Amino acid sequence: MVKQRFVFLFLAYCSFVFSQRSYEPAVYNHQLELSHDNDFVLLTDRYYSSGLFLTYRTLLKKSTKDNRDHQLNFKLGQEVYTPSQTQSTDTNAFDRPYAGFTGLRTTWSSARKNSLYNTTLLLGLAGLNSGAGGFQRWFHRVVAISDSPLWIGELNDSFHFNINFNYVKEWVISSHPFGVRLAFDPEVALGTRDIFFEPGLALHFGRRNDAAQSIAYNRLGSNAREIYFSLNAGYRFVLHNGLIEGNLLGDTSPLLKDPENSVLNIGFNFNHRFDRNDFKIGIHYNSPETPEARAHKFLSFGYGFAF
Numbered sequence: 001m002v003k004q005r006f007v008f009l010f011l012a013y014c015s016f017v018f019s020q021r022s023y024e025p026a027v028y029n030h031q032l033e034l035s036h037d038n039d040f041v042l043l044t045d046r047y048y049s050s051g052l053f054l055t056y057r058t059l060l061k062k063s064t065k066d067n068r069d070h071q072l073n074f075k076l077g078q079e080v081y082t083p084s085q086t087q088s089t090d091t092n093a094f095d096r097p098y099a100g101f102t103g104l105r106t107t108w109s110s111a112r113k114n115s116l117y118n119t120t121l122l123l124g125l126a127g128l129n130s131g132a133g134g135f136q137r138w139f140h141r142v143v144a145i146s147d148s149p150l151w152i153g154e155l156n157d158s159f160h161f162n163i164n165f166n167y168v169k170e171w172v173i174s175s176h177p178f179g180v181r182l183a184f185d186p187e188v189a190l191g192t193r194d195i196f197f198e199p200g201l202a203l204h205f206g207r208r209n210d211a212a213q214s215i216a217y218n219r220l221g222s223n224a225r226e227i228y229f230s231l232n233a234g235y236r237f238v239l240h241n242g243l244i245e246g247n248l249l250g251d252t253s254p255l256l257k258d259p260e261n262s263v264l265n266i267g268f269n270f271n272h273r274f275d276r277n278d279f280k281i282g283i284h285y286n287s288p289e290t291p292e293a294r295a296h297k298f299l300s301f302g303y304g305f306a307f
Contacts, residue, residue: 026223028276031057033218033304035280039297045146046084047096047289047296049136053077055304059220066110069212069221073107080132081243084294086149095292097255098154099243100132101125101193111212111219118166118217122193126243127157153255158247162191170211179208179228187234192249193242198265200234215273215280220306226273234265244290257290269300278304 037051053075060070079101083094103124110117124130133151140148166187173180185200206228208214213221216230240248241259269282280302287295 026275027059027221028223028306029059029220031055031220031278031304031306033057033278033302035300035302037284037298037300039299040145041299042283042297044297045086045149046082047293048286048298049080049082049149051077051079055218057218057220057304068110068112069219071109071111071219073105073109073218075105075107076103077105078102078130078132078135080136082136082149082151087147089150089152091153091255094153094255094257095294096244096257096290097253098133098149098151099126100128100130100136100154101160101243102130102132103160109217109219111217113210113212114170114172116168116211116217116219118164118168120162120164120166122160122162122164122191124160124193125157126160126193126247127155129157154253155243155246155255156251156253158192158242158251158253160191160193160242160247162189162193164189164194168211168217178205180205181208183211185232185234191242192247195240195248196236196238198234198236200232200265202230202232204228204230209273215271215278223273223275223306225275226271229268229270232265232267232269236263236265237261238263241289257292260287260289260291263287263289276306278302278306280304 033055035053055075057073062069081099083096085093101124103122105120105122107118107120137148168183168185170181170183173182181204183202185202187198189196208226208228209222209224213219215226238259238261244257244259246253246256264287267282267284272279282300285297
């Protein structure tokens with residue numbers, strides 16, 4: 001009888017230990033993410049029509065000098081921009097030029113508990129050789145849902161480089177029973193593709209990690225579960241938009257437009273981190289980017305796997 005009780009207690013103890021181990025927070029140092037933006041689901045096919053991105057992230061060694069967590073991201077992507085008159089051959093009626101862009105973004109990120117810095121270098125190619133126009137025409141032929149845009153008057157081939165600086169500062173308004181955080185999120189862009197300043201604000205509602213380890217800022221460092229939604233708003237002061245008015249260093253494209261001097265961006269996002277898996281979905285709105293254009297909406301989807 002004593003022996004049976006001992007075996008029972010030993011098995012119960014082992015079950016408890018292993019169950020605790022299975023819920024111990026893990027740190028994954030790498031992640032691959034596939035993400036896609038598209039406005040077709042919202043029954044439009046214009047302006048920022050689609051984007052396809054593959055991202056690799058790696059967590060660097062923590063700096064003992066400044067007590068910051070450092071991370072490096074590489075994001076390869078292709079973006080498609082079209083006028084709203086996709087079946088017209090009259091370029092004078094276009095509200096923006098056709099523009100395809102393929103580029104690589106390299107981001108160094110440094111974070112503390114409630115703040116972080118991002119510095120991004122973008123190198124890419126706009127124009128026919130970006131492959132974006134050809135990919136969109138092929139996709140429309142394959143799915144046969146709607147007629148393919150004609151891609152008349154596309155921007156000429158042009159190499160672009162940009163550097164973007166982003167700072168985030170968060171304040172915890174409530175942590176229990178329902179988390180609420182406020183973030184100030186300004187960004188500055190300088191280069192041949194974009195020159196702008198965009199102060200932004202965000203409210204996050206739900207269960208979330210600190211900024212240094214949260215899916216909210218594409219950070220690694222913890223697989224603790226996160227599930228929250230956010231409201232984002234930014235007001236962009238535009239000095240140059242190379243995908244509308246051409247390369248800053250000079251452009252002889254057949255059609256160029258003047259961009260609006262300011263653009264309002266609003267977003268609603270839902271994010272969920274479950275162990276190794278990151279799930280993201282969002283809906284985004286921006287005001288017109290040229291005087292002739294209209295406002296625009298698109299959806300974004302993302303899935304990341306950490307290892």
